[in-house]
Amino acid sequence: MKKLLNKLLVNNAFNSILSSLIPILMGLLVGFVVMYIFNPEGAWPGFLTMLQGGLTDQARGIGQVLYYTTTYILVGLSVGFSFQNGLFNIGVIGQFTIAAYVAIIIGAKVTNLPGSVHWLVAMLGAGVAGAIWAAFPGLLKAFFNVSEIITTIMMNYISIYLVNYLVYTTHYDKSIVASAYIEKTALMPKLGLDKIFPGSSINSGLFIAIFVAIVMYIILYKTTFGYSLRSCGLNRDASQYAGINEKRNIFLVMIIAGFIAGLAGGINYQSSITKVYKISETFINEPGYSIPVALLGHSHPLGIIFSSFFIAHITVGGSLSQGYGFPVETVGIITAVIIYFSAFSLVFKNMLIKYFTRRKYRGSGSMIDAASELELELGAGVTDPDVIADTSTKL
Amino acid sequence: MEDYILEMQNITKLFPGIIANDNINFNLKKGEIHALLGENGAGKSTLMNVLFGLYEPDGGKIYVRGNEEKINNPQDAERLGIGMVHQHFKLVEVFTALENIILGVETTNKGVLQMDKARKEVEALSQQYGLSVDLDLKIDDMQVGMQQRVEILKMLYRESDILVFDEPTAVLTPQEVDELMKIIEDLAAEGKSIIFISHKLKEIQRVGDRCTILRKGQRIATVDVADVTDEQLSEMMVGRKVMLQVEKSDPEIGDVCLKVDDLVVKAPGNSKYNKVHHVSLDVHKGEIVAVAGVENNGQSELVMAITGLLPATSGRIFINDKDITDWSIRDRNIELVSHIPADRQKHGLILDFDLSNNFILQTYFMDQYSKNGFLNYSNIRAHAEALIDRFDIRSAKGPDTIVRSMSGGNQQKAILAREMDRKHDLLIAVQPTRGLDVGAIEYIHEQLIKERDSGKAILLISLELDEVMNVSDRILVMFEGKIVANVKPDEVSERDLGLYMSGSKRGA
Numbered sequence: 001m002k003k004l005l006n007k008l009l010v011n012n013a014f015n016s017i018l019s020s021l022i023p024i025l026m027g028l029l030v031g032f033v034v035m036y037i038f039n040p041e042g043a044w045p046g047f048l049t050m051l052q053g054g055l056t057d058q059a060r061g062i063g064q065v066l067y068y069t070t071t072y073i074l075v076g077l078s079v080g081f082s083f084q085n086g087l088f089n090i091g092v093i094g095q096f097t098i099a100a101y102v103a104i105i106i107g108a109k110v111t112n113l114p115g116s117v118h119w120l121v122a123m124l125g126a127g128v129a130g131a132i133w134a135a136f137p138g139l140l141k142a143f144f145n146v147s148e149i150i151t152t153i154m155m156n157y158i159s160i161y162l163v164n165y166l167v168y169t170t171h172y173d174k175s176i177v178a179s180a181y182i183e184k185t186a187l188m189p190k191l192g193l194d195k196i197f198p199g200s201s202i203n204s205g206l207f208i209a210i211f212v213a214i215v216m217y218i219i220l221y222k223t224t225f226g227y228s229l230r231s232c233g234l235n236r237d238a239s240q241y242a243g244i245n246e247k248r249n250i251f252l253v254m255i256i257a258g259f260i261a262g263l264a265g266g267i268n269y270q271s272s273i274t275k276v277y278k279i280s281e282t283f284i285n286e287p288g289y290s291i292p293v294a295l296l297g298h299s300h301p302l303g304i305i306f307s308s309f310f311i312a313h314i315t316v317g318g319s320l321s322q323g324y325g326f327p328v329e330t331v332g333i334i335t336a337v338i339i340y341f342s343a344f345s346l347v348f349k350n351m352l353i354k355y356f357t358r359r360k361y362r363g364s365g366s367m368i369d370a371a372s373e374l375e376l377e378l379g380a381g382v383t384d385p386d387v388i389a390d391t392s393t394k395l
Numbered sequence: 396m397e398d399y400i401l402e403m404q405n406i407t408k409l410f411p412g413i414i415a416n417d418n419i420n421f422n423l424k425k426g427e428i429h430a431l432l433g434e435n436g437a438g439k440s441t442l443m444n445v446l447f448g449l450y451e452p453d454g455g456k457i458y459v460r461g462n463e464e465k466i467n468n469p470q471d472a473e474r475l476g477i478g479m480v481h482q483h484f485k486l487v488e489v490f491t492a493l494e495n496i497i498l499g500v501e502t503t504n505k506g507v508l509q510m511d512k513a514r515k516e517v518e519a520l521s522q523q524y525g526l527s528v529d530l531d532l533k534i535d536d537m538q539v540g541m542q543q544r545v546e547i548l549k550m551l552y553r554e555s556d557i558l559v560f561d562e563p564t565a566v567l568t569p570q571e572v573d574e575l576m577k578i579i580e581d582l583a584a585e586g587k588s589i590i591f592i593s594h595k596l597k598e599i600q601r602v603g604d605r606c607t608i609l610r611k612g613q614r615i616a617t618v619d620v621a622d623v624t625d626e627q628l629s630e631m632m633v634g635r636k637v638m639l640q641v642e643k644s645d646p647e648i649g650d651v652c653l654k655v656d657d658l659v660v661k662a663p664g665n666s667k668y669n670k671v672h673h674v675s676l677d678v679h680k681g682e683i684v685a686v687a688g689v690e691n692n693g694q695s696e697l698v699m700a701i702t703g704l705l706p707a708t709s710g711r712i713f714i715n716d717k718d719i720t721d722w723s724i725r726d727r728n729i730e731l732v733s734h735i736p737a738d739r740q741k742h743g744l745i746l747d748f749d750l751s752n753n754f755i756l757q758t759y760f761m762d763q764y765s766k767n768g769f770l771n772y773s774n775i776r777a778h779a780e781a782l783i784d785r786f787d788i789r790s791a792k793g794p795d796t797i798v799r800s801m802s803g804g805n806q807q808k809a810i811l812a813r814e815m816d817r818k819h820d821l822l823i824a825v826q827p828t829r830g831l832d833v834g835a836i837e838y839i840h841e842q843l844i845k846e847r848d849s850g851k852a853i854l855l856i857s858l859e860l861d862e863v864m865n866v867s868d869r870i871l872v873m874f875e876g877k878i879v880a881n882v883k884p885d886e887v888s889e890r891d892l893g894l895y896m897s898g899s900k901r902g903a
Contacts, residue, residue: 223768224760231756234747241704241734241742242756243725 016298024296024310027337034333035326042324049321053313056320063193063200065312067271070202071286072308073209074264076293077216078257083299084220085253086233087141091152092261094159095133096287099126099265100277101163104179107186107270108171115185122186123208123266130262131255133159138254142247148254156283164279172279179277188270201275205267210305212260217301229253261287289315399458400425400588401446401477401557406455408441415441416452417612423557428579428589430599430620432632433609434832435803439592442609443559447472447479459557478555480546482562486534492545493517493530496552513552520551524581539689540571547578558582559590564598568689569860569893576602594632594832596625608632633834641837643844646868649680651716652852653701653821658710660696669708670696672876678821683843683853685867687860689896693876694856695737698825701854702734703727714821728757733814735807737825737856743810744798751779751794754813786812786842804835811839815846822846825856840866860889874898 028051036043054061075092082089103126106118113121137151173180188203220226232239232246239246268286269275289311296310297303318330401423408416416438423429433439444450446457448466457464459475466472486495493510496517502509514530521528526544534542543563550558560579564572579602583589593599599606603620608631615631630636653676660671670693678684686694699705701712703724712720714731728734736742744753755764755775764775779794788808790796798806807827814822824843828836843866847853857863863870864884872880872895880887880895894900 222770224765224770225768227752227755227759227770231745231748231752235741235745237741238743238745238756240724241702241736243703243723243728245725 016300016303020296020298020303020307023340027340030337031330031333034337035330038327038330039325042326046321046324046326049324050314050317053317054320056317059197060199061316061320063197063202065309065316066197066206067201067203068286068312068315069305069309070205070209071264071268072289072293072311073213073305074260074267075287075290076297076304076308077209077213077301078261078264079290079294080297080299080301080304081216081220081260082253082257083294084233085229085249086236087250087253087257088149089134089152089254089257089261090149090291091134091137091155091258092264092290093283093287094152094156095130095258095261096265096268097156097159097163097284098133099130099262100269100284101166102126102129102262103186103266103269104167104182104277105171107182108180111183113185118183118185119188119270122182122270123188123263126266126269127259127262130265131259134254134258134261135251138251138258141254142250160281160283163277164281167277167279173276176276178279181273181276182270184273186270187273188267201271203267203271205271208263208267212263213301213305216260220301225252261290398424400460402458403442403446404456404458406442406445406457407453408438408445408450409453414612416445416455418455419609419612419614421607421614422617423588423590424605425588426583426586427604428583428591428602430603430606431590431592431609432594432596432599432606432628434594434632434834436611437609437632437832438612439609440561441612443479443561443590443592446477446559473553473555475557476555477557477559478550478553479559479561480543480550480563482565484534484542484546486542486545488534491531491533492528492537492541492548495534495545496530496549498549500553517548517552521548524551524578524585526551526578538571539566540568540574543567543571543575544578547582556586557588557590559592561592562594563591564593564595565858566690568897569889570897572598596628599628600625610634629833633832635834641840641844641865643866644848646683646847647681647850648868649682649850651677652680652714653678653854654713654716655697655701656711656713658697658700658712659708660693660700660705661708662696663699663705670876671700673710674873674876674878675710676871676878676881678852678854680820680852681847681850682869683847683855683867684869684871685855685857685863686871686873687857687863687892687896688873690858692873694873695825696876697873698734698737698823698854698856701823702732725757729761729818731820733817733819733822735810735814735822735824735827737829739803739806739810744806746799747797749792749795749797750783750788750790750801750809751775753798753809754779754782754816756813758817782809782812782816788812804831807831807835807839811842815842819851821852821854823854823856826858827855828857828859828862836862860892863892864889872896 032043032047035047039046049056054063054065057064075096078092078095079089103122106122106125110118110121133155134152137148137155140146140151141148167179171180188205191204193202193204193206194200220230228239228244229249231242232244232249236246264287269277293304293307293311297305297307318326321330399422403419403421406416406419406421407414419438419442421431421442431439431442441450445452446466448468448471451467457466459477464471464475466475487498490498493514497513502512517530520526524547526548528541528544528548532541534545537545543566547558563575567575576598579589579591591599591603600620605617606620606623606628607617608615608628610632626636655674655676658671658674659669662668662670672693674693674697676684686697688694696705700707703722707720711718719727719731740746745756752775755778758764759770764771764778776794782788783790783793786808789805790801798809801809811827827839827843831839840862843853843855847868855863855867867884870880870882870884870887870892871878872882872892874896875898879898879901880892891900
């Protein structure tokens with residue numbers, strides 16, 4: 001058993017999954033405590049409901065979970081992709097919002113297209129809008145070294161007020177205080193998913209999101225472009241020394257990240273006829289999960305698919321637990337707690353390794369044997385004390 | 396027993412996957428200079444970090460003046476009279492010497508600084524130990540040697556009587572080293588007890604009374620320095636016999652490879668200051684040219700201009716008669732220049748990549764490693780395996796080893812392997828042996844000479860005089876951005892080189 005555990009600990013993928021699971025469990029625990037404080041009687045049934053996610057609502061619930069998963073995958077990929085290049089794209093909300101507007105306008109006003117491609121044009125238009133929106137921070141970062149964190153946040157504010165204004169002046173329905181409906185031909189194809197999950201907003205966007213994740217995986221890990229991106233992300237100085245054109249990379253990464261965030265905005269607002277842009281001074285909810293999704297998924301495209309599903313599962317479950325007297329904000333608290341803990345995931349990992357090191361040391365006669373054995377097993381484990389000291393101070 | 400002012404008994408410190416200190420015993424007599432010798436990663440720093448309370452030991456006891464003490468942080472150590480002169484000084488650069496010395500232990504009257512009393516005390520100390528320091532000069536405006544004396548005064552002002560010197564000579568010119576050695580001897584004569592960490596055998600022979608040798612976390616021996624030879628010390632340190640002298644034949648000098656003509660380079664950033672002033676030099680094929688000099692005299696800017704990391708303000712750079720002044724870094728990389736950078740972890744490697752990915756850092760897009768934009772992993776892997784084999788790089792998982800987990804020496808070997816394997820005519824090696832142990836240094840010097848003998852031009856930047864004298868065929872000395880000497884190693888003494896390096900002598 002111990003052997004098996006040790007062996008598992010050596011495995012990198014296992015480590016990553018474990019260091020994501022622990023924060024999730026701790027987050028859930030604290031979440032339960034929060035629920036208990038709000039409403040002691042309803043806490044347990046409400047908690048169970050939340051854990052079951054969409055399942056308590058049968059097919060519709062599952063459909064809704066997958067519908068939210070779609071958006072979270074795309075926004076998470078947008079952030080994760082920029083992380084991999086060492087950039088911090090906090091502008092997903094802005095790119096998403098601008099893209100939503102472009103999708104709505106194409107969906108409503110461009111009516112001379114054949115029905116079969118109308119949705120595609122609207123979706124791609126949304127992507128392009130997101131890309132353009134992200135291009136400005138990208139250019140500023142690449143050529144003037146202006147922090148992309150600040151510029152993208154500012155672009156978020158610009159986008160929300162700009163889109164409010166544009167919707168109000170160009171495509172507004174007073175009776176619902178929101179954007180008017182788009183054409184049916186601009187809706188995402190359902191591919192029969194609405195028959196399997198009746199009553200939910202699930203659509204072909206899910207497959208597009210998964211497709212984008214796979215493409216991103218291939219780009220990052222199989223192509224020369226991805227190689228240069230990851231090397232810039234891990235060590236900008238060494239990449240410059242090696243002659244990699246990091247300015248070009250920064251710009252391209254921001255455009256691609258913006259395009260993916262834009263796809264999310266388009267797909268989201270093309271998902272059903274009742275999905276309208278509400279004029280409001282607060283940011284749209286869905287892209288707000290982009291950073292937690294990327295963190296929890298370790299910025300890995302495939303990890304992001306799972307972390308998106310988990311967050312969607314909890315979000316839908318949380319909204320269903322409202323039946324037990326919980327405000328939907330509880331879910332917000334729990335997600336926040338999970339992110340909080342995911343920052344500690346490396347600490348958990350190191351604690352586990354240390355725990356096993358000591359156990360071995362006490363159990364066996366010679367220390368050197370134990371250590372060298374463990375070193376062999378750990379393989380890539382850090383062996384330079386200076387590096388360890390260095391990492392622990394960073395933490 | 397009561398002679399010992401400091402005893403560290405059975406100190407054990409574990410890190411995940413390694414035992415950094417394994418039952419180490421270390422005793423310091425009052426008034427002695429006790430050298431601590433060991434390769435990188437032997438456990439010297441760990442032992443000192445335990446002494447200063449930065450690491451909590453997993454086992455063992457520390458006695459100071461006969462009392463068992465638990466040291467939890469550097470403040471505890473300071474209270475016990477233990478002080479350290481760090482390799483990289485811990486000084487506030489915009490403060491004066493005096494301000495730095497009293498920082499943290501200021502005498503105040505109702506919250507107002509009482510500088511006069513402190514000044515008198517510091518002046519008395521500096522006279523007693525012959526530490527000449529201009530107390531009103533800002534650290535920024537000082538030579539390194541004086542900065543170090545400020546550090547020493549700082550310890551003395553805190554009434555430390557156990558003084559730890561962590562590789563104190565690494566940043567000094569030979570003349571400054573002489574001065575420091577004398578200061579250390581004086582301090583010991585005045586009753587201070589000194590731990591002298593070094594891997595330079597010459598210095599240990601010169602000032603050390605006893606020497607403790609560490610290897611792979613274990614104490615190998617504690618010896619009286621007078622009883623052992625350099626060869627014996629290095630053998631105990633490395634665990635095998637090593638060649639202290641590099642063997643090489645006379646160079647077969649070919650055509651000019653690198654030619655730098657009237658080059659001016661500004662400091663990185665938007666600096667107005669020229670770091671390289673109208674430098675002209677050339678390096679021929681089959682020749683190792685060393686640039687000697689004290690750190691920060693323009694050597695790194697010179698290298699950055701040749702490799703394309705910094706633009707030349709004026710002047711031209713030619714390689715094989717091609718004007719490359721305006722070429723991109725990549726064009727220089729793939730055609731002509733290999734470069735072993737000074738900071739291997741910052742510039743030379745991507746620590747979180749594995750070995751095979753690090754081997755293709757400059758060449759990943761070339762036909763050998765990619766096709767239509769997709770990486771060719773089987774070729775990349777085969778290439779990595781070949782290099783690991785050829786350069787004897789020790790790694791736990793071969794091409795899949797994450798570079799961060801490798802020792803400094805093997806990291807450096809990996810860079811060496813990559814740079815020597817790539818197509819190039821000029822190899823620029825910046826402090827290629829910095830921080831490496833004797834065995835690795837020996838290996839790297841051999842490789843450089845092999846490279847020279849195969850007809851490459853080599854520009855070696857080094858702060859180590861031994862290295863400069865041993866390896867090079869010609870020496871240029873750089874001082875304040877200018878080349879102040881151009882000499883052959885057998886026509887110049889170390890003393891003269893030191894004078895050139897400190898700017899007090901100028902040659903051709």
